[in-house]
Amino acid sequence: MATEAAHGADMAEHAVEGGLSFHPMDQFMIKPLFGAGDVGMFTITNVTLWMFICILAIIGVMVLGTSRRAIIPSRSQSVAELAYGFIYKMIEDVTGKDGLKYFPYIMTLFMFIVFSNFLGLIPMSFTTTSHIAVTWVLALAVFLGVTILGFVKNGVHFLGLFWVTSAPLALRPILAVIEIISYFVRPVSHSIRLAGNVMAGHAVMKVFAGFAALAVVSPVSIVAITAIYGLEVLVAFIQAYVFTILTCVYLKDALHPAH
Template sequence: MDQFIVKPLFGHGDVGMFTITNVTLWLFLSIVAIVLLMVVGTSRRAIVPSRSQSVAELAYGFVYKMVEDVTGKDGLKYFPYIMTLFLFIVFANFLGLIPMSFTTTSHFAVTVVLALAVFLTVTILGFLKNGVGFLSLFWVSAAPLALRPVLALIELISYFVRPVSHSIRLAGNLMAGHAVIKVFAGFAAIAAVSPISVLAITAMYGLEILVAFIQAYVFTILTCVYLKDALHPHH
């Protein structure tokens, strides 16, 4: 598990609040990658797009359609935030697949902050948009009257569990995948199992590329679902 250890980028010693670490570096590189794609890559907009422009336009269209389909037209004003969230997680996940890099989204400290930001945003937005009517999200009016208080309690608990599941799903999947690759890599030094180990690493690496995108997609679409609840809380 040494690949997940947070270390000072310069020198040695304890990691403090203001210490520049390997996490800091790879978070910064994720931001740089987003800027290179969305700003530099699209600066020379052309009718026949370049590769970077094509990728940027595909990403834009993909997330825009997702937001529109899940939240409706009302949610499109929050598209920039969701787009930024998706791109950050995608680039952080993919940069973590580079050998000797650091997977920032495998740390709960990062994913919990992302999940709490979404949770607080949609909760505050829900009350700002609907007032006390936002609480109707927890009242299942279609259920029999006797069951409504029980369902309201279940809905309330599930609502506050959202940031936990939202963050653990992302970090847990990436941590598990990288750990498995490292285990197979340890067997590569044994001559008898080396060919099998190399094939297993190749297969796992291909799977992790898929997981890197899927987990970014899942995190983003859940954000859209939570946003929809804030905009339209009535069951």
């Protein structure tokens, strides 16, 4: 049996060497930045590096890019002003004036996600938002923040969020259970939506890039990669927008919990 297993392994190895072999999920592996070995709690990894690059890029656009504050704005100043106005209007439209005091946090959240998504589109880079460990922390921070804020601002009246007064009395207990379950599922769906969409797009691009090695289908693969890359640019912004607007919706529930 051992001889047969070894023979089978040799055949598989030769098949890989003689044919097409690529691993779409290898691009999401977390590796130590210095040396080798296991990744521990305080290990500096490729995730650490690209998070740091993301922070530097945000500082470059939002701080250095707007330092002159010219009447005729530069490109970086235009981007910063557009982002500021976009998030400000979003918060005002969704939560009302009460939510504007939380603008700095929501703006920071949006900029981190959108810059991480776009930096991940650079060849040979690493997309930090493709990992559930990153998006889970972001989503959990939003969940805990709005929950604590809801009780601080409204006390026990925050529980009115789960009691649908517009529904018939007989249905209210059932709806309350559904509302409670959906509320505690929020951080899960909030985090998986972002990580799943980003990971799926990058994996599909890697698959088509692998097929591009075959001369027969390489022209089709290159066209497909170009199209998917264009779609991923759109997805990078949309997913940041969706995560941010859902944060605003959850904030509105904390500020105005009554149905």
